[in-house]
Amino acid sequence: MRQVGIDYVTIGDVLARTIFSSDGKVLLGHGVVLSAGFITRLRDLGITAIYIQDERLADIRVVDLISxxxxxxxxxxxxxxxxxxxxxxxxxxxxxxxxxxxxxxxxxxxxxxxxxxxxxxxxxxxxxxxxxxxxxxxxxxxxxxxxxxxxxxxxxxxxxxxxxxxxxxxxxxxxxxxxxxxxxxxxxxxxxxxxxxxxxxxxxxxxxxxxxxxxxxxxxxxxxxxxxxxxxxxxxxxxxxxxxxxxxxxxxxxxxxxxxxxxxxxxxxxxxxxxxxxxxxxxxxKSVATYPTGISVRLSTGEIGVVVGQNASLPMRPIVRVLEERRRVIDPKEYNLMKDMTLFITEVLQ
Structure with missing residues (x-):
């Protein structure tokens, strides 16, 4: 899964995390295919970003501290x-x-x-x-x-x-x-x-x-x-x-x-x-992921990817799976920024 700004959600995207109302009721459940009506409803509710499914990131789970x-x-x-x-x-x-x-x-x-x-x-x-x-x-x-x-x-x-x-x-x-x-x-x-x-x-x-x-x-x-x-x-x-x-x-x-x-x-x-x-x-x-799992980033090489893992000892240097290079979709590859110290995140993308 990955996080996407509500203005960049497209019809057919699949919701990856449930959204609740103030009394704990489900507004939209994970797995829902987003229609134009659903996207408009989310925007009207003031929701600015959601998590969606992405087959290139099917192995990535963003886990909450509570169920x-x-x-x-x-x-x-x-x-x-x-x-x-x-x-x-x-x-x-x-x-x-x-x-x-x-x-x-x-x-x-x-x-x-x-x-x-x-x-x-x-x-x-x-x-x-x-x-x-x-x-x-x-x-x-x-x-x-x-x-x-x-x-x-x-x-x-x-x-x-x-x-x-x-x-x-x-x-x-x-x-x-x-x-x-x-x-x-x-x-x-x-x-x-x-x-x-x-x-x-x-x-x-x-x-x-x-x-x-x-x-x-x-x-x-x-x-x-x-x-x-x-x-x-x-x-x-x-x-x-x-x-x-x-x-x-x-x-x-x-x-x-x-x-x-x-x-x-x-x-x-x-x-x-x-x-x-x-x-x-x-x-x-020291307890906060500076770049949370699922967020899209641009690296100093110009490559674009998604944060897929964390390094607890150095939260500012996560693991990034690159999906795009020079505006071309590529076969995914990963960088562990704690090991690849010459690389760094230059921008967080929505």
């Missing part, structure tokens, strides 16, 4: 939680804890050495998908920090619910680009932080330290964040971890403004010391 079943159940639990909060009701904390525990167990038992998947999400399910992805990313980083199982569940619970206060904000505000907020709207938006904290700390099944993730994930290590202007290690480890995961996921998955993973890695490095914890960012980047 489709766990993803579906977590999305359903999140949807139920947000709906209950919007209606002023207490949510089912036990169901959420069960979903979070499943996420942690699967991430902890995964054999994947690098975070290697760009999430495919629609505008309609963005918040739920973002919350789940932040939980997965935070769990990976928490494991690298040596957190034991109980603390990983606390961290993952806080990460899953870090933006729960957003559900109390006006829909019109959420639909607007944050960069266009006026001063009053910025103040209103920032209310989601204490609102989320207060919602979570009233839940018996939600550990207090999980609630503090919602309270601290917008704090910056230089003290310029909100709501309390905490600095450095005044911010709890969970809050610092989730801040890294939150920023990365927003960068690579925020609709048409998203950037590619290698660009996101550069941006994260630029944010260290001011907004993000430098040690945690360095640790996180």
């Amino acid at each position: 489709e079943r766990t993803r579906r159940e977590a999305m359903q639990a999140l949807k139920m939680t947000t709906d209950m909060i919007k209606n002023g009701r207490q949510f089912d904390g036990m169901r959420m804890k069960k979903s979070v525990s499943s996420v942690v167990e699967e991430v902890a038992s995964s054999r994947e050495v690098l975070i290697n998947l760009i999430d495919i999400r629609s505008k309609e399910n963005w918040l739920m998908s973002h919350s789940l992805s932040v939980s997965v990313l935070a769990t990976v980083l928490g494991m690298n920090c040596g957190l034991e199982q109980k603390r990983l569940v606390e961290l993952a619970m806080g990460a899953m619910l870090h933006d729960v206060g957003v559900t109390a904000l006006p829909a019109g505000l959420l639909a607007k680009d944050e960069a266009l907020y006026d001063a009053a709207e910025v103040t209103k938006y920032r209310e989601h932080v204490p609102e989320g904290f207060n919602l979570l700390r009233r839940q018996l099944e939600v550990p207090l330290m999980s609630a503090h993730v919602a309270y601290q994930h917008h704090e910056n290590v230089d003290g310029s964040g909100y709501p309390r202007g905490l600095k450095g290690h005044e911010i709890h480890l969970y809050g610092r971890i989730v801040a890294v995961a939150d920023v990365y996921d927003r960068l690579v998955n925020k609709g048409r403004k998203r950037v590619l993973p290698h660009e996101a890695c550069e941006i994260l490095m630029g944010l260290t010391g001011r907004y993000l914890d430098q040690e945690l960012v360095t640790m996180f980047l």
Whole structure:
């Protein structure tokens, strides 16, 4: 399989990964042959890229850190939680804890050495998908920090619910680009932080330290964040971890403004010391595939290929299967960029 920008999908392409709605239902299943109507529907949903099948890459699998079943159940639990909060009701904390525990167990038992998947999400399910992805990313980083199982569940619970206060904000505000907020709207938006904290700390099944993730994930290590202007290690480890995961996921998955993973890695490095914890960012980047499997790239030779494998010890030097040379389709050949050190990736193609 390989990843293709939605504007480059053609009629007859076959979907290689299932796309889910916000409540965990299948919008389009893997194996579906894409018609003009399906492609238009995906574009209308705000989906910017998908994975399609390619017989030249039939042996390549892009594996998620969690199963489709766990993803579906977590999305359903999140949807139920947000709906209950919007209606002023207490949510089912036990169901959420069960979903979070499943996420942690699967991430902890995964054999994947690098975070290697760009999430495919629609505008309609963005918040739920973002919350789940932040939980997965935070769990990976928490494991690298040596957190034991109980603390990983606390961290993952806080990460899953870090933006729960957003559900109390006006829909019109959420639909607007944050960069266009006026001063009053910025103040209103920032209310989601204490609102989320207060919602979570009233839940018996939600550990207090999980609630503090919602309270601290917008704090910056230089003290310029909100709501309390905490600095450095005044911010709890969970809050610092989730801040890294939150920023990365927003960068690579925020609709048409998203950037590619290698660009996101550069941006994260630029944010260290001011907004993000430098040690945690360095640790996180060692866990992320700079060029995810399935993405198309141009090499310094001018050849075009697809990333088909990763080198965990050097994420910036993946394995590339070349499919095109001088605008001609060729018999596939592979370069391991960790061994072929004179070659490098010059461009990521959509």
